[in-house]
Amino acid sequence: MAAKTKRSTIYLEPNLHKALRLKAAELEASMSDIVNDALRIVFEEDAEDLMDIKMRQAEKSVSFDDFVTELKASGQL
Numbered sequence: 001m002a003a004k005t006k007r008s009t010i011y012l013e014p015n016l017h018k019a020l021r022l023k024a025a026e027l028e029a030s031m032s033d034i035v036n037d038a039l040r041i042v043f044e045e046d047a048e049d050l051m052d053i054k055m056r057q058a059e060k061s062v063s064f065d066d067f068v069t070e071l072k073a074s075g076q077l
Contacts, residue, residue: 005032010035020034020035
């Protein structure tokens with residue numbers, strides 16, 4: 001675990017708590033370490049998604065009807 005930590009209380013569903021406890025025992029890691037790692041992964045994915053959204057904001061928007069019409073016109077449907 002990192003040198004500086006912040007104490008927090010979270011409430012887990014019983015089945016998730018059991019799975020977390022078993023995984024911690026299997027990995028010989030603390031439940032906190034596993035939760036921290038999982039949160040880092042989620043937040044990294046969110047950051048990637050936000051970057052993708054920013055990159056695609058300038059793209060032209062196409063309605064579903066227009067898209068299907070284009071597919072039919074090109075012979076793909």
